[in-house]
Amino acid sequence: MKISSKLMVIVALTFFEINLTLWSVFEVAKGATFHQLNFLHLKYSSIFSNEITKIENGSSSFSIAQLKFDINNIRQQPIDCLDQVNALDRFMMEQIGTDDALDICEKDIQSADRVLAYLDKFSEGTGDRDSLVQELKVASDAFNENSILFEKPIVETVAFIMRTMIPLVIIVSFFNILFITYMSRNIKSSINSVINLLSNPNSKESLDTEIDKNVTGELKTLLDVAKKRVIKELMVKEINQKLESLVEKRTLNLTRANEELAQFAYRASHDLKAPLTSTKRLAQFIKEDIKDGELNTALNDTDKIIAQMIKLEQLVMGILALTEADSSEKELVEIDFESILLELKSTTSELQKDNDCIFIVDINVQKPMKNEKVRIVQILENLVSNAIKYSYQNHEQSFVKISVVEESNSYVIQVGDNGLGIPKSRQGEVFQMFKRFHPNVSFGSGLGMAIVKKHVDYMGGTIEMKSSGTGTIFTIVFVKESVK
Amino acid sequence: MKQINVLIIDDCEVDRYILKRHLNKIGVMNVFEKDDGLSALQFLKNYEENLKIYKDKFPPIVIFLDINMPNIGGFEFLEKFAELRKTLELKSCVIMMYSSSDLPEDKARASSFNFVKDFLTKGEIQIDELQTKIEAL
Structure with missing residues (x-):
């Protein structure tokens, strides 16, 4: 059940309880009004009896108008009484057997109407004084009797309301209190279970599943x-x-x-x-x-x-x-390593001769690598010329060995030599700009390796160096997917 | 001009040549040259032998020292030279930095050694100024 529906039930119960209480109070008040009207009825009946006594005692100065005024006063209470009785009152009185009070009212009005009609006839000259007195006494007796008979059913009706409605109101109120308590606990426990669920989620199931199940x-x-x-x-x-x-x-x-x-x-x-x-x-x-x-x-x-x-x-x-x-953003072409290295061998031939250095090439590529030729050429030029320039002259034979190997997912280019090597303490500076390690052997701009590194980085490859007193090997790897 | 012995430690041949020629011009004729810190230290360590070979031309009284050099650079040389002074008779030998660097941090680092007497910038030093500095020693 939704929280809003629970709250609506509480509102409806409270509304019913208030209405029942108010109705009971109004009904009891109505009973008091009936008693008051009956008291007025008795008072006007007494005045009317006194007037009749005066006429009987031979008073000549009686007024028909005064008599009519008194009778009309008496007649007004049963009329007021019947006006205040609604269908529910009538039904209730019929059920508890006190509806004779209503008959008494009607009889009282009829008695008043009859005597008023006789007085009209007397005014017109029909009828004698004794008959008038007799008629008036009959009416007065009826009025008095009605007043006496009216009291009992009214008392019984009020007593019935008091007997039934007060316990009913108490029962409804008690039930309402119980229901409100139950509902508020129910709502609180729903909220608490949600708080518990959020604070200590069951690790076996996802929070979404738990919420779907429990909330x-x-x-x-x-x-x-x-x-x-x-x-x-x-x-x-x-x-x-x-x-x-x-x-x-x-x-x-x-x-x-x-x-x-x-x-x-x-x-x-x-x-x-x-x-x-x-x-x-x-x-x-x-x-x-x-x-x-x-x-x-x-x-x-x-x-x-x-x-x-x-x-x-x-x-x-x-x-x-x-x-x-x-x-520069250059065109990607199939790299022909053989022709590049052949040309490099030719352009560095003087340098090789001066340094007594031989050129060894080993290429093993099935599917040509696609890349920027200018960058590849500059990389190889720098590495190869360094290897030749910084060869170790006391060796039996200086060499520079270039190998290009295609592996399953990469191309590996290696340039190795048996030259002077790079001092261990300075190997971290190899790819920095303006670094020279053997200025007394040969002069360079100090930018060659920085250029190589930039090209390799630009093409998404990696470059590593291993160097010792017996030579240096640079290994460049281009992973096939990352080749630009 | 009094005769003093000088050692130039610089990897650049032209810079050594220019300084040597300046020194010769002002009358300093005993000039040794080394192209890095390592060979210079070895030269100084062979103290006794060099005394025999070069006699009164050894040891150097002034060392002109470059900063950026292969193997052992200028600052590493200063540290090793400080150690060397404890064992060899080099107390009267002072060092003048001779570098193309004019970075304040390089000057401050060199000045932290008490035997570094000056900081000369290559290309800016004039022959008269060099003479004054040598004579002031």
């Missing part, structure tokens, strides 16, 4: 609405949290990018400035040498200036390549 009516509706609201609030909260973390992540990335950019600007300007200031000094030396006639020294210094300019050129080219690695 009905308005509480179920309330829970459904609350659930929808909570879900909505949680979703909003979750979205806000996601947005916050996204903003935080982006801010962190931007901060890092800014720091990287600031570091890049400092290092780039520093590295660009160094060969320029050296060149300025060397040019001053050349002037002095020429003045002093030291032409050989001047020539040596000129060679140094040329070397500085080559460094500067390499550096600028490196910076350009690094910038391009960030921005």
